Amino acid sequence: MVTLTDTTEAAREERAPSEPVLELRGVGKTFGNIRALSGIDLKVGAGEVTCILGDNGAGKSTLIKIIAGLHAPTSGEYRVDGEPVAFTSPRQALDRGIATVYQDLALVPLMPVWRNFFLGSEIRTGFGPFRMLDVAGMRRVAEEELGKMGIDLPDIDAPVGNLSGGQRQVVAIARAVYFGARVLILDEPTAALGVKQSGVVLKYVNAARDAGLGVIFITHNPHHAFMVGDHFVVVKLGRTELDAPRSELTLEELTHHMAGGAELDALEHELKRGEGEGR
Amino acid sequence: MSQTLTMRTPGPGQGGSEKRERVGRRSPLRRFLARPEVGSLIGAVVVFAVFFAVAEPFRQAASFSTVLYASSTIGIMAVAVALLMIGGEFDLSAGVAVVTSALATAMFSYQFSLNIWAGAALALALALGIGFLNGWILVRTNLPSFLVTLSTFLMLQGLNIAVTKLVTGSVSTDNVSDMDGFASARAVFASSIPVGGVDVRITVLWWLLFAALATWVLMRTRVGNWIYAVGGNAESARAVGVPVKRVKIGLFMTVGFFAWFSGMHLLTAANGVQQSGEGVGNELLYIMAAVVGGCLLTGGYGTVVGAVIGAFIYGMTRQGIVYAGWDNNWIMFFVGAMLLLAVVINMWVRNQTSKR
Ligand SMILES: Nc1ncnc2c1ncn2[C@@H]1O[C@H](COP(=O)(O)OP(=O)(O)OP(=O)(O)O)[C@@H](O)[C@H]1O
Ligand SMILES: [Mg+2]
Numbered sequence: 001m002v003t004l005t006d007t008t009e010a011a012r013e014e015r016a017p018s019e020p021v022l023e024l025r026g027v028g029k030t031f032g033n034i035r036a037l038s039g040i041d042l043k044v045g046a047g048e049v050t051c052i053l054g055d056n057g058a059g060k061s062t063l064i065k066i067i068a069g070l071h072a073p074t075s076g077e078y079r080v081d082g083e084p085v086a087f088t089s090p091r092q093a094l095d096r097g098i099a100t101v102y103q104d105l106a107l108v109p110l111m112p113v114w115r116n117f118f119l120g121s122e123i124r125t126g127f128g129p130f131r132m133l134d135v136a137g138m139r140r141v142a143e144e145e146l147g148k149m150g151i152d153l154p155d156i157d158a159p160v161g162n163l164s165g166g167q168r169q170v171v172a173i174a175r176a177v178y179f180g181a182r183v184l185i186l187d188e189p190t191a192a193l194g195v196k197q198s199g200v201v202l203k204y205v206n207a208a209r210d211a212g213l214g215v216i217f218i219t220h221n222p223h224h225a226f227m228v229g230d231h232f233v234v235v236k237l238g239r240t241e242l243d244a245p246r247s248e249l250t251l252e253e254l255t256h257h258m259a260g261g262a263e264l265d266a267l268e269h270e271l272k273r274g275e276g277e278g279r
Numbered sequence: 280m281s282q283t284l285t286m287r288t289p290g291p292g293q294g295g296s297e298k299r300e301r302v303g304r305r306s307p308l309r310r311f312l313a314r315p316e317v318g319s320l321i322g323a324v325v326v327f328a329v330f331f332a333v334a335e336p337f338r339q340a341a342s343f344s345t346v347l348y349a350s351s352t353i354g355i356m357a358v359a360v361a362l363l364m365i366g367g368e369f370d371l372s373a374g375v376a377v378v379t380s381a382l383a384t385a386m387f388s389y390q391f392s393l394n395i396w397a398g399a400a401l402a403l404a405l406a407l408g409i410g411f412l413n414g415w416i417l418v419r420t421n422l423p424s425f426l427v428t429l430s431t432f433l434m435l436q437g438l439n440i441a442v443t444k445l446v447t448g449s450v451s452t453d454n455v456s457d458m459d460g461f462a463s464a465r466a467v468f469a470s471s472i473p474v475g476g477v478d479v480r481i482t483v484l485w486w487l488l489f490a491a492l493a494t495w496v497l498m499r500t501r502v503g504n505w506i507y508a509v510g511g512n513a514e515s516a517r518a519v520g521v522p523v524k525r526v527k528i529g530l531f532m533t534v535g536f537f538a539w540f541s542g543m544h545l546l547t548a549a550n551g552v553q554q555s556g557e558g559v560g561n562e563l564l565y566i567m568a569a570v571v572g573g574c575l576l577t578g579g580y581g582t583v584v585g586a587v588i589g590a591f592i593y594g595m596t597r598q599g600i601v602y603a604g605w606d607n608n609w610i611m612f613f614v615g616a617m618l619l620l621a622v623v624i625n626m627w628v629r630n631q632t633s634k635r
Pocket of ligand 2: 060061062187
């Protein structure tokens, strides 16, 4: 993991600040009388990892569902490449190159890996009413793309439900990247993973950034965020609590903000006292 | 693809592809046993063996043709119902919708003095419309299909008799067998074709043709992929851009088409007079065939081939009991027992094969 941050630090210096691919201005969302989000500003540039952090129920998933076109914002403005958009379906967001790997992954457990990989973007051959799936081609591509990510599945025909959590995550990410995403949204991709598998996912986040994708990386874990992030946004109770580039922040500060500042101080105090008594 | 990601490190092993070890692919036998229709295949063999042993007439080719005919009358609808069930829904109105189509064809033709085919075209529009309405209400209200189609079932059941009485003054339609186009309609929907010295009812051929077509659609086309996906996880399917609502409505309309087709058979096979009170209960037989064939009631899993075998088991049981000279009332008992057995076997086989 150390080498990972080293190589990317150098790359980070070279990059000039780019035009945002995607921009939110004062976006809010209410569900009935629940205000899930309000006044959120966000810019995502190409070749940049934007980390969104926050506690359970802070509104992170709601935020990315707006970006992905699953929810329409109830207030504020959403721009892609500088022009305002109002997505009514995830398909429209996908067509603009905004791909999402959801917390629940959007995979169909009972379907084989290769069918899942191409679901919604199937390759077809033939003409008119006889257009059919290019089964051999899809199996081959799925196997290759997954191989590139370092998972070699025993059986590309196995239902996705038989894979491990990390493998499923990688299938979903590989799929989004393969289909030409410009912005890749990852909702807590490392939440259910072990150390080694988290490492694989983080490497892939890095690789996606280096390939020029804008990555939005949602996580609870400031360590994971700090390993790959260029820009950090902490959301708390539906509002922006912190919005800072990497250069203005240390891991300690980020952790501090995540836990809610003062609350953390109190906790730290308590823990120190506990330690003292233990000795 | 527009960008290719070049990973500096290929994966967790960091050793490159030559080091990746492959867990062996599943053996052909295991693959076969993992198919959804295995349970029903075993069931079919057992049922066949039993009636072959106990019922002498069952062994003749002519009676086998009758078995196939009985299977096809349920089987044609079971094809569509299996597709719908794989897509995560079921249709309780399918049984009476068949009769609605037959009644509509007869009444449209007779009342407007139309060629039977013109009446049939109007009935087709009606059948597709009923399917569309089922699907549309379902996707608009998000109610479970049990409730939506139970409502349609009850309404159609009432309408079938009430409208027939209003129009014809009796519980059956006027006889349309001497009207233009009836002979050709009968040839298409209810004739017999000699195959190797035995008369085979044409519905058997239609049944197998539809099953082959549906299997192709399901396994080899994009729509087929979408059907499995909306049944397996509608939310996930929507998130990757599958038009979930269109797929569901399309599936209900497919059931509508097949109901029309079966209705045309019913009318032409019954010499042009259709009783309005029929069809009730058949919807459960279609579902039974699909479930015996390995379709999951919860959707996303199953095959059309399974539903074909399920219908065949029904046909064998039904005719087998007649040939064995047993009381007809045992038919439903055995069909029910078969259903229970097949479901248990399917579940057991699925659990066994998903273990590694
Ligand atoms: N469809 C919905 N209807 C009503 N309320 C909702 C809906 N979706 C989210 N909320 C509410 O909005 C708030 C934010 O939820 P959200 O899922 O965005 O949180 P999150 O930050 O992703 O949390 P987690 O870390 O647990 O995933 C919560 O209070 C939640 O109850
Ligand atoms: Mg969430």
